[in-house]
Structure formats: structure tokens, C-alpha cells
Amino acid sequence: MDRSLDKILKEKLSDINLSEFNKIYYGSANCELNLKDATKCASEIHNFEVDGYSFKAAREELREPRIIRLGLIQHSIVLSTDKSINEQRLAIFDKVRKIIEVAASEGVRILCLQETWSMPFFLCTREKEAWSGFAESAKEGPSTRFLSEFAKKYEMVIISPILEIDENGVWWNTAVVINEKGEYLGKHRKNHLPSVGSFNETSYYSPGNTGHPIFQTKYAKIAVNICYGRHHALNWLMFGLNGAEIVFNPSATISEFGESFWGIEARNAAIANGFFTCSVNRVGTEMFTVNDKEITRSYYGSSYVTAPDGSRTPMLSRSKDGLLIMEIDLNLSRQVKDRWGFNMTSRLDVYVECLQNATENAI
Numbered sequence: 001m002d003r004s005l006d007k008i009l010k011e012k013l014s015d016i017n018l019s020e021f022n023k024i025y026y027g028s029a030n031c032e033l034n035l036k037d038a039t040k041c042a043s044e045i046h047n048f049e050v051d052g053y054s055f056k057a058a059r060e061e062l063r064e065p066r067i068i069r070l071g072l073i074q075h076s077i078v079l080s081t082d083k084s085i086n087e088q089r090l091a092i093f094d095k096v097r098k099i100i101e102v103a104a105s106e107g108v109r110i111l112c113l114q115e116t117w118s119m120p121f122f123l124c125t126r127e128k129e130a131w132s133g134f135a136e137s138a139k140e141g142p143s144t145r146f147l148s149e150f151a152k153k154y155e156m157v158i159i160s161p162i163l164e165i166d167e168n169g170v171w172w173n174t175a176v177v178i179n180e181k182g183e184y185l186g187k188h189r190k191n192h193l194p195s196v197g198s199f200n201e202t203s204y205y206s207p208g209n210t211g212h213p214i215f216q217t218k219y220a221k222i223a224v225n226i227c228y229g230r231h232h233a234l235n236w237l238m239f240g241l242n243g244a245e246i247v248f249n250p251s252a253t254i255s256e257f258g259e260s261f262w263g264i265e266a267r268n269a270a271i272a273n274g275f276f277t278c279s280v281n282r283v284g285t286e287m288f289t290v291n292d293k294e295i296t297r298s299y300y301g302s303s304y305v306t307a308p309d310g311s312r313t314p315m316l317s318r319s320k321d322g323l324l325i326m327e328i329d330l331n332l333s334r335q336v337k338d339r340w341g342f343n344m345t346s347r348l349d350v351y352v353e354c355l356q357n358a359t360e361n362a363i
């Protein structure tokens with residue numbers, strides 16, 4: 001199935017059923033954005049899907065609305081994985097450049113790419129040496145340099161998940177945050193590493209040592225929960241307690257496990273923690289030859305955004321490159337927390353002892 005389930009449902013339901021369905025399934029505040037003709041034209045020429053939605057918040061007496069546009073890009077690799085590292089990377093840059101230009105023309109202010117966006121996800125091969133050219137410096141590597149230009153030109157904050165190599169030659173799974181001046185703002189290293197099926201990242205790098213940082217950008221306080229970290233509810237909680245208004249979840253995940261979780265975890269995290277969540281997954285099929293054997297991996301895309309009131313956008317395609325543009329009003333976070341009394345009824349003090357005991361008794 002290539003199209004998203006959301007697109008299929010939209011086609012199959014009659015007009016009346018569809019509006020009722022949308023309200024119940026996605027939440028009430030999900031409106032389609034009017035995108036420019038040039039955007040639709042560019043998406044046809046360059047063969048990527050583009051969808052836009054907005055989540056509305058109530059007008060407040062004392063605070064101005066804080067409306068911004070977010071962009072999520074999902075894309076496949078371009079060249080086969082036997083080509084040189086430089087060729088593969090430049091071909092991805094070329095593809096992503098075209099999508100970023102469209103995002104910029106639609107006024108996107110914070111843009112997030114998928115996990116290790118500028119390389120094939122070779123971590124399923126269990127090989128290291130052959131691929132080491134993809135590991136790059138967080139501050140000065142090719143991906144950061146490439147994106148910095150766009151960040152500066154379009155006053156856009158960009159989240160760039162990469163494979164990092166530090167000054168000691170140690171690898172990390174890292175998300176770099178570039179500010180709207182094109183400067184390196186900081187980074188977060190993936191906290192939870194999968195050791196499940198063909199996802200075995202622990203032989204490549206260690207769990208992150210950056211805690212749960214929040215990046216104060218010009219537009220919002222943001223955080224990044226990288227891929228597998230979405231299965232850990234407390235990982236989301238910590239970003240929320242540290243003050244995140246939007247948490248991005250750049251991912252690389254395949255249908256064989258956890259596609260049924262995909263639409264639930266980030267949506268639930270948004271409700272539980274009062275922030276917006278942005279889920280971005282890789283898309284396309286990647287093939288590797290290891291000891292004359294072929295390894296094939298297909299990623300199911302389906303990127304989407306959730307608001308703190310639980311509303312979510314329909315998902316992008318399961319097989320096609322795509323840009324999801326989302327207009328949000330950050331004021332919605334406090335409005336939802338106030339309405340439901342979530343801050344007032346939280347009992348963090350009660351959890352402390354339990355967490356303490358569980359940590360001490362952990363094997």
C-alpha cells in the first residue's frame with residue numbers, strides 16, 4: 001500500500017461521513033492550508049507530495065497569537081548504495097534542496113529532516129569501515145554547511161539529524177539544530193538505541209550523553225526525540241518538563257515492526273505533555289550487498305504532526321517523497337493545559353520515589 005491510509009479513507013467516505021469522520025478521528029481543529037500554485041507545480045515537477053494544514057487556537061485577551069509554519073521533509077535516497085559516498089550525499093542534497101526551496105516559499109520557519117537524512121541507513125549492514133565517510137562533524141560537516149546556507153537565506157531554523165563523528169573519532173546518532181542566521185545552535189544525541197531485529201545500533205555508537213536539551217530559537221522552544229526514543233514515555237516527559245513547545249521525532253522505521261504504534265506514540269505524547277509533536281519518517285527502499293547477500297529495507301514515510309489537544313494531521317504518503325507544511329499557534333499549548341488542569345493535577349512528587357526505587361532495583 002503506497003498511499004497513506006488517510007488518503008484512502010478520504011476517497012472512500014462520502015462528503016457527510018468525511019466531515020464527521022475527520023472530527024472524530026483527527027480532532028476538531030484540522031484545516032487544509034491554501035498552498036500556492038507554484039508549490040503544487042514544483043511538487044509535480046520534482047515528484048514529491050506536498051500537504052498543508054493548520055491547527056487553530058482561541059484568541060486571547062492578553063497574549064498575541066504566536067503563529068508559525070513548520071515543515072517536515074521525508075525523502076528516499078537517490079543513488080544506489082554502491083556509488084561513492086560523495087556522489088550519494090550530493091545527490092540527496094540536490095533532491096532536498098528543491099523541497100527546502102518550496103518550504104521556504106511557503107513561509108516555513110522551522111524545518112525538520114528525517115533521521116540520518118543525508119545517507120542511506122546502512123546501520124542494518126553491521127558494517128562500519130565501508131561507510132565511515134558518512135560520519136561527519138556536527139558543527140562543520142557537509143550536512144551542516146549545506147543547510148546553514150538555506151537557514152540563513154530564509155531565516156529558517158533547521159533540524160538536521162546526522163551520523164556524527166566527534167573530535168575523538170567517536171560516532172553518535174545526533175540531531176544538529178541550526179538557527180535562523182545559519183549558525184550552529186546546538187545538538188542532541190539519541191538517548192535510546194534500538195537493539196531489535198535488524199536495528200542494532202549499539203555496535204556503532206553509545207546512548208546519547210546530552211540529556212534532554214531544549215533549543216531556544218527565534219520562533220519557539222524546540223527539542224528533538226530521535227526515532228526509537230519515541231517508545232519511551234519518560235523521554236518525551238523530560239523534554240516537556242524542560243519547557244519544549246514543539247518536539248520533533250526524526251525517524252527511520254520499517255513496517256515490519258511498530259507501524260501500528262506510529263500514529264499513537266507521538267500523538268499521545270503531545271496530549272500528555274502539552275506540546276506539539278512532529279513525526280518524520282524515512283521513505284523508500286534501500287538495498288545493500290554484504291558478503292554477496294542482499295539486504296533490503298523499505299521505510300514507510302507517513303510523517304505527521306499532532307497538536308497538544310490531540311488533533312493530528314493526515315499522514316504523508318507511505319512511499320513517496322513529501323513535504324508537510326503545518327501552521328500552528330503556540331498559544332494552544334497553555335490553553336489545553338489550562339482547560340484540562342493538567343499542570344494543576346500533575347503529581348510529579350509522587351513519581352519521584354517510585355522512579356528512585358525502580359532505578360535502584362534495576363538489574
Ligand SMILES: NC(=O)NCCC(=O)O
Nearest residue numbers: 194199227228252253258
Ligand atoms: N532508527 C531507529 O531507532 N529505529 C528503530 C525502530 C523503531 O523504533 O521503529
